[in-house]
Amino acid sequence: MDDEPDLASALAEYFVDLGAQAEIARDGIELQAHLRAGPADLVILDLNLPGQGGFDLLGETDLLQGAGVIILTGNADALDRIIGLEMGADDYVLKPVDPRELAARARAVLSRRRGRSSLLVPFETTSADLGAARVLLDAGQTEPLSPGEVALIRAFIAHPHRVLSRDDLIALAPAESAEALDRAIDSRVARLRKKLRTDRLVTVRGQGYRYEPPWQD
Missing domain, CATH: 3.40.50.2300 (Response regulator)
Structure with missing residues (x-):
């Protein structure tokens, strides 16, 4: 009101x-x-x-x-x-x-x-509501996040600025199917990066991925 x-x-x-x-x-x-x-x-x-x-x-x-x-x-x-x-x-x-x-x-x-519990994670033009498993888009719409995508986001935000190897991510965010081994994690991160419209999930060549939050520790 x-x-x-x-x-x-x-x-x-x-x-x-x-x-x-x-x-x-x-x-x-x-x-x-x-x-x-x-x-x-x-x-x-x-x-x-x-x-x-x-x-x-x-x-x-x-x-x-x-x-x-x-x-x-x-x-x-x-x-x-x-x-x-x-x-x-x-x-x-x-x-x-x-x-x-x-x-x-x-x-x-x-x-x-x-x-x-509810957790809102801001990105450049979107936010991830982990409690509701939704991406809040800039134009007001939302998109669903799968359990695997929520687990990936939680893994990244729990380790800001740290390079997580493919093995780290597979252990921290198990896939929803048996195929997500080795290079399949690359596809999962790429899809998540696209859904979140973000460049904060940084590829570290030959090592893995690093989350760069909007704040500095």
């Missing part, structure tokens, strides 16, 4: 494209009506709402019981952030926000509430 109707509509459409069900509430009264009609898994809440403010709604624990809450606001006041989190919000996100980031934060909130 957001006090900018166009933004709310765009975000709702984005979440629907990802396979979620999304409803828009134009003000606090309408949100209360939605929540009384049926429970929500997640509420994206603006603090500056007509009729009833976000902090007031956060105080109504009976309405939000069981729902994850992400505060989405243009207010960068640190005190408001602290108050919002202390009142039970799971996350606090400032506008403007990339829909991909908001979707990733939403998945992380839901994963934590369901007891699952």
Whole structure:
């Protein structure tokens, strides 16, 4: 729920494209009506709402019981952030926000509430959501990651800047079929590199592959 109707509509459409069900509430009264009609898994809440403010709604624990809450606001006041989190919000996100980031934060909130771990790995123009096994693309679409691809990404990010040999990668990320021995790992890395649209999985001639993260250790 957001006090900018166009933004709310765009975000709702984005979440629907990802396979979620999304409803828009134009003000606090309408949100209360939605929540009384049926429970929500997640509420994206603006603090500056007509009729009833976000902090007031956060105080109504009976309405939000069981729902994850992400505060989405243009207010960068640190005190408001602290108050919002202390009142039970799971996350606090400032506008403007990339829909991909908001979707990733939403998945992380839901994963934590369901007891699952979520990990978002950024690349140049994509991000890999290992919890959801999806690649988040720059245009808002997603693509699935296979278990073998998730295992490969986990192997690389666990050993940044280190050259991993083919044998290392086969041991750390076993293939999903018996054919992935020796040079087959080259095909797997090449396909993963193409899917992630990344140059951060670097080929080290005669040795193997190295992951170069966007930060420096």
